[in-house]
Amino acid sequence: MREMHHSRWSKIGTALAVSSALGLMSGMSVANDKLVELSKSNENWVMQGKDFSGTHYSTAKQINKDNVKKLRPSWSFSTGVLNGHEGAPLVVDGTMFIHTPFPNNTFAIDLDEPGVIKWEHKPKQDPAARAVACCDVVNRGLAYWPGDDKAPAMIVKSLLDGHVVALNAETGEEYWKVENGDISVGQTETAAPFVAKDLVIQGSSGAELGVRGYVTAYDIHTGEMVWRWYATGPDADVGLDKDFNKHNPHYGQKGLGTSTWEDNAWKIGGGTNWGWYAYDPDLDMFYYGSGNPAPWNETMRPGDNKWTMTIWGRDLETGLAKFGYQKTPHDEWDYAGVNVMMLSEQKDKNGKMRKLLTHPDRNGIVYTLDRETGDLVSANKMDDTANWVKKVDLETGLPIRDPEYGTRMGHRSRDVCPSAMGFHNQGFDSYDPKRELFYLGINHLCMDWEPFMLPYRAGQFFVGANVWTYPGPKGDRQNGIGSGQVKAYNAITGDFAWEKMEKFSVWGGTMATEGGLVFYGTLDGFIKARDADNGKLLWKFKLPSGAIGHPMTYTHEGTQYVAINYGVGGWPAVGLVFDLNDPSAGLGAVGAFKELAKNTQMGGGVMVFALDGKSPYDDVSLGEYGM
Amino acid sequence: MMKRSVKKAKSGRMLPSFLALILGSGLAFNAQANTSTLKVCAASDELPYSNKQQEGFENELAKILADTMDRELEFVWSDRAAIFLVTEKLLKNQCDVVMGVDKGDPRVATSDPYYKSGYAFIYPADKGLDIENWQSPALKDMSKFAIVPGSPSEVMLREIDKYEGNFNYTMSLIGFKSRRNQYVRYAPDLLISEVVSGKADIAHIWAPEAARYVKSASVPLKMVVSEEIAPTHDGEGVRQQFEQAIAVRSDDKELLKEINTALHKADPKIKAVLKDEGIPLL
Numbered sequence: 083m084r085e086m087h088h089s090r091w092s093k094i095g096t097a098l099a100v101s102s103a104l105g106l107m108s109g110m111s112v113a114n115d116k117l118v119e120l121s122k123s124n125e126n127w128v129m130q131g132k133d134f135s136g137t138h139y140s141t142a143k144q145i146n147k148d149n150v151k152k153l154r155p156s157w158s159f160s161t162g163v164l165n166g167h168e169g170a171p172l173v174v175d176g177t178m179f180i181h182t183p184f185p186n187n188t189f190a191i192d193l194d195e196p197g198v199i200k201w202e203h204k205p206k207q208d209p210a211a212r213a214v215a216c217c218d219v220v221n222r223g224l225a226y227w228p229g230d231d232k233a234p235a236m237i238v239k240s241l242l243d244g245h246v247v248a249l250n251a252e253t254g255e256e257y258w259k260v261e262n263g264d265i266s267v268g269q270t271e272t273a274a275p276f277v278a279k280d281l282v283i284q285g286s287s288g289a290e291l292g293v294r295g296y297v298t299a300y301d302i303h304t305g306e307m308v309w310r311w312y313a314t315g316p317d318a319d320v321g322l323d324k325d326f327n328k329h330n331p332h333y334g335q336k337g338l339g340t341s342t343w344e345d346n347a348w349k350i351g352g353g354t355n356w357g358w359y360a361y362d363p364d365l366d367m368f369y370y371g372s373g374n375p376a377p378w379n380e381t382m383r384p385g386d387n388k389w390t391m392t393i394w395g396r397d398l399e400t401g402l403a404k405f406g407y408q409k410t411p412h413d414e415w416d417y418a419g420v421n422v423m424m425l426s427e428q429k430d431k432n433g434k435m436r437k438l439l440t441h442p443d444r445n446g447i448v449y450t451l452d453r454e455t456g457d458l459v460s461a462n463k464m465d466d467t468a469n470w471v472k473k474v475d476l477e478t479g480l481p482i483r484d485p486e487y488g489t490r491m492g493h494r495s496r497d498v499c500p501s502a503m504g505f506h507n508q509g510f511d512s513y514d515p516k517r518e519l520f521y522l523g524i525n526h527l528c529m530d531w532e533p534f535m536l537p538y539r540a541g542q543f544f545v546g547a548n549v550w551t552y553p554g555p556k557g558d559r560q561n562g563i564g565s566g567q568v569k570a571y572n573a574i575t576g577d578f579a580w581e582k583m584e585k586f587s588v589w590g591g592t593m594a595t596e597g598g599l600v601f602y603g604t605l606d607g608f609i610k611a612r613d614a615d616n617g618k619l620l621w622k623f624k625l626p627s628g629a630i631g632h633p634m635t636y637t638h639e640g641t642q643y644v645a646i647n648y649g650v651g652g653w654p655a656v657g658l659v660f661d662l663n664d665p666s667a668g669l670g671a672v673g674a675f676k677e678l679a680k681n682t683q684m685g686g687g688v689m690v691f692a693l694d695g696k697s698p699y700d701d702v703s704l705g706e707y708g709m
Numbered sequence: 710m711m712k713r714s715v716k717k718a719k720s721g722r723m724l725p726s727f728l729a730l731i732l733g734s735g736l737a738f739n740a741q742a743n744t745s746t747l748k749v750c751a752a753s754d755e756l757p758y759s760n761k762q763q764e765g766f767e768n769e770l771a772k773i774l775a776d777t778m779d780r781e782l783e784f785v786w787s788d789r790a791a792i793f794l795v796t797e798k799l800l801k802n803q804c805d806v807v808m809g810v811d812k813g814d815p816r817v818a819t820s821d822p823y824y825k826s827g828y829a830f831i832y833p834a835d836k837g838l839d840i841e842n843w844q845s846p847a848l849k850d851m852s853k854f855a856i857v858p859g860s861p862s863e864v865m866l867r868e869i870d871k872y873e874g875n876f877n878y879t880m881s882l883i884g885f886k887s888r889r890n891q892y893v894r895y896a897p898d899l900l901i902s903e904v905v906s907g908k909a910d911i912a913h914i915w916a917p918e919a920a921r922y923v924k925s926a927s928v929p930l931k932m933v934v935s936e937e938i939a940p941t942h943d944g945e946g947v948r949q950q951f952e953q954a955i956a957v958r959s960d961d962k963e964l965l966k967e968i969n970t971a972l973h974k975a976d977p978k979i980k981a982v983l984k985d986e987g988i989p990l991l
Contacts, residue, residue, distance in 0.1 A: 213884060213885070214884075214885045266881070267877040267880075267881070268877060268880055268881070268885040290887055290889065291877065291880050291885050292873075292876035292877050292880060345867070346870065346872075346873050347873070349873035349874075349876075350873045350876045378889050536792055536793070536796070536892070537811070537814065537816070538791075538792045538859075539809050539810055539811055539915070539951070539953065540811065540828070540860070540861075540915040540917075540918075540951045540953075541811065541860065541861050541948055541951055542857060542859050542860045542861075542915070543859045544792055544859055544888075544892045545859065546888070546889065546890050546891065546892065547889060547890050548890060549890060666890060667890075669889070669890060
């Protein structure tokens with residue numbers, strides 16, 4: 083099994099040199115083929131979603147329903163950074179790449195001897211970034227590109243201060259660095275880059291700060307910008323294909339990026355995208371969601387506010403949009419639509435095989451679209467307590483709202499579900515192709531939302547909102563627990579195979595394996611495994627700190643490992659991280675998670691598990707100076 | 710749409726529901742009539758209006774008022790911004806008076822106005838600029854406007870199509886703090902220092918708030934008060950000049966009468982303080 087990493091990579095390099103000329107001419111990328119190959123192997127976990135489809139599913143089955151109870155810690159690594167650790171480590175060819183929140187350090191760990199740091203990268207950053215970030219200083223992880231004859235294999239990451247950096251995967255040296263967002267105008271970066279073919283796709287954040295959301299592609303070889311398209315504004319800026327929404331003209335087509343806004347409000351209209359991406363190599367299309375419109379106060383921006391809150395299907399080479407489906411026209415609740423996109427191939431109700439895209443949105447609806455045409459296949463409530471919407475009309479694509487749970491000035495809307503944090507947030511969920519089930523990690527949170535206007539002298543006024551967040555009707559509102567759920571969802575029938583309550587939000591998402599298991603971390607610091615068929619809890623382990631990232635798995639030297647970041651923080655734990663007490667602070671997160679501090683404190687690192695705790699250090703002579 | 714909100718606020722169309730909310734929150738109207746003291750609510754750190762060291766011009770005016778009423782002055786301090794004084798202090802009976810509200814503020818009863826001033830353009834006097842109003846062509850070449858969001862200046866900035874381009878600069882003045890569920894004050898001394906340093910091309914703010922900083926600026930600054938109603942393309946216009954009054958609770962009729970009498974009596978002293986502050990009086 084064991085092979086030296088250097089030699090393996092150099093072998094790939096020679097193979098690439100031969101075929102690259104051909105590859106480039108036909109618009110193909112040999113590196114891409116290599117990435118697909120790596121993503122299929124159980125030895126590697128080369129992207130945040132495991133594969134381009136974002137299934138977050140591994141065919142590894144050494145760890146299974148029968149033996150998972152014997153899962154024990156194998157080794158661990160402290161990143162030396164507190165704050166929230168979102169995302170997951172990557173594993174490529176026997177090396178684990180670990181990222182941290184701000185200051186966004188990166189560590190390469192040799193899996194044969196995890197007690198030794200192969201290299202580390204500690205970027206210098208504008209400290210102002212820390213002050214600007216809204217919801218803790220998280221980072222959602224790294225991306226990997228396998229290299230070709232022109233450039234070495236690279237690890238790509240984003241920095242909180244708005245830069246994107248490519249590192250030589252072998253040495254950790256900076257290969258290129260670009261500014262994707264300008265911290266001096268309030269733009270920060272928390273999203274993981276996404277690598278497909280020879281392009282690095284990077285989103286943007288900072289909707290509240292006047293940022294007009296955009297998605298950008300950089301050439302992996304040089305860091306040069308290839309294209310950039312915006313969420314709002316003229317069609318030429320939004321990047322619409324000539325056949326945009328051809329299959330669904332009722333979603334809207336031309337000129338809406340400006341006409342659905344009053345005056346020039348689209349210029350500061352938000353629609354940033356700090357979530358996840360998926361890519362279909364056959365269609366050569368990639369998928370992501372744009373976020374909430376700005377300003378947050380809906381009375382200040384009449385209209386549908388297109389193309390915020392939109393599921394995009396864009397051509398990878400040009401970035402031009404083939405389709406765009408707006409889920410929440412004229413958002414009133416901050417249901418930023420940036421969540422995970424998971425691709426599957428399934429038969430629809432009529433028995434027709436379709437290429438699908440499934441997206442559990444913040445607004446409490448889980449959408450499934452035909453990812454070639456954008457057709458709506460299903461749109462169901464993630465939990466029946468979602469109440470701002472009665473249902474989504476599949477014919478028109480429009481949500482049928484319940485005005486009782488709308489928000490308006492001077493009115494305290496009570497028991498609005500979901501809360502602004504969404505029934506689902508940045509968690510990376512999973513899809514089990516055998517069972518045809520999506521395993522959803524859910525926030526069971528609702529809110530009171532009260533926009534207010536306070537007059538002041540000389541005609542001045544201040545518009546604000548009080549937000550109180552608390553566990554939904556199925557939880558224990560009195561005691562502030564029961565704010566999470568895990569569910570197994572069939573996107574074709576709309577049925578849930580099973581559903582389980584959790585003490586707190588399942589913020590980080592789920593990972594599924596062919597061993598018939600669903601893994602996830604919890605805010606109060608457990609990693610758990612459930613039976614994929616019935617949701618039965620089979621195993622759990624208490625981590626040093628709460629988990630807001632997602633688990634991953636890899637096989638090394640014949641042993642399957644499960645790893646997860648720990649380090650509580652992010653939006654749900656802003657109260658804990660910043661020591662806030664006002665229950666409506668952090669948009670209500672402080673009140674919602676006041677119980678959390680009784681369960682966990684800050685930390686930061688990675689824990690790796692194997693059956694019986696099998697570890698490279700079972701050979702006690704490993705790494706010893708003198709026995 | 711901010712414009713619509715401003716106009717609603719101005720015409721009171723939006724306020725009744727807001728007011729109902731406050732009144733509905735169970736307030737006890739049993740102000741203790743203690744005629745020997747005058748309890749004035751004031752912000753502990755909001756110059757040039759007020760601070761705990763009583764260096765604000767409204768601290769000065771409160772002293773004059775209490776003297777004239779022959780009462781002992783008692784400041785009731787709030788560490789929160791003065792924008793919350795009416796709802797969190799006055800209407801909760803923690804004091805009897807709030808200085809400096811707009812005449813006719815529907816949440817309270819207001820005294821006879823004790824001065825009138827306006828929003829003003831403030832810019833370096835030595836740059837050969839001559840800006841009289843929002844129609845001045847020179848504004849078109851400017852890109853950095855120091856203004857306070859939620860003020861009539863913001864509405865006019867939108868009117869001349871400079872709001873979006875200026876948005877990031879506006880946010881930078883408060884360190885990009887989210888204003889979604891917290892009030893973040895735009896410090897007037899900072900806005901003026903931005904003009905002095907040349908980081909801002911021009912400021913447009915409520916003149917009384919800027920006056921002492923304009924007066925003490927290290928470079929000569931010009932302050933030009935805007936017209937009563939600045940014209941807008943929809944013909945409605947936006948008010949730029951305001952009369953300032955003293956607020957008491959709506960049912961505090963006796964106190965209001967007493968204050969009005971004192972204000973007239975003390976008018977020369979009040980005007981002297983305001984002039985000394987450098988406030989353009991209309």
